[in-house]
Amino acid sequence: xxxxxxxxxxxxxxxxxxxxxxxxTDFLEPVNKLAEESEGFIWRLTDTDGKSASYIESPFKDELxxxxxxxxxxxxxxxxxxxSSVHSYFLRNKKKWFDIGGPSQxxxxxxxxxxxxxLEMVKKKLLxxxxxxxxxxxxxxxxxxxxxGNSIKK
Numbered sequence: 001x002x003x004x005x006x007x008x009x010x011x012x013x014x015x016x017x018x019x020x021x022x023x024x025t026d027f028l029e030p031v032n033k034l035a036e037e038s039e040g041f042i043w044r045l046t047d048t049d050g051k052s053a054s055y056i057e058s059p060f061k062d063e064l065x066x067x068x069x070x071x072x073x074x075x076x077x078x079x080x081x082x083x084s085s086v087h088s089y090f091l092r093n094k095k096k097w098f099d100i101g102g103p104s105q106x107x108x109x110x111x112x113x114x115x116x117x118x119l120e121m122v123k124k125k126l127l128x129x130x131x132x133x134x135x136x137x138x139x140x141x142x143x144x145x146x147x148x149g150n151s152i153k154k
Contacts, residue, residue, distance in 0.1 A: 002110040002147045003042050004072045007122045011099040012064045024090070024097040028052040031087055035070065038085070040077020043116060045069035059119045066098075069117050075108075075144065105129065109138045110147045 014020045032052055035041055045068070046052065059067065072078040081087055094100070107129050111117065125138045134140055136149035144152050 001113045003113055004075055004078060004108055005069070005111045005117045006072065006078060006106070006108045007067065007069045007117070007125065008106040009060070009065055009067050009126065010094070010105075011062060012066050013097055013099055015064065021097055027086075027090065031090065034085060034087070035081055038077065038081045040073035041081070042071040042073060044071070045117070045119075059123060064099075067119070067122065069119075069122055071111065071117065078108075106140060107138050108140070108144070110145075 012021065016025050029052065032044065032046075035044060070078075072081075082091065090097075105126055107125055109125055128135070129138045129140070134143035134145075136145040139145050146152050
């Protein structure tokens, strides 16, 4: 059995303590709590205090690069949270807080139920996707694959 892991990276416009980021940071914890309570949610990357992964030291050279990693039962569970909850407001308004012209990537991959993504794994998946595009081992919303490696339409 497999779960769907997702990771996304994007560059913040400013540090999280900057007033420009206040609306975003005010809603980090409530939105993360909503994710955790959503049907199909399995796990999310947090800092040592259980706060948002946004507070983790960036594994990238750019300290303003934000990373988010979570695991879901399936794509429908992830999609319902992302597009049919208050999270969609932040997605629609991302240019308020994120450098839209900067590096940004959203990837997904299937993991065995007993596996938990690591930052090292995420970096490898991101690099693989940058180099090869959508493949059965890592893909985007544009070309998704099932657990058997078959292309699927969403």
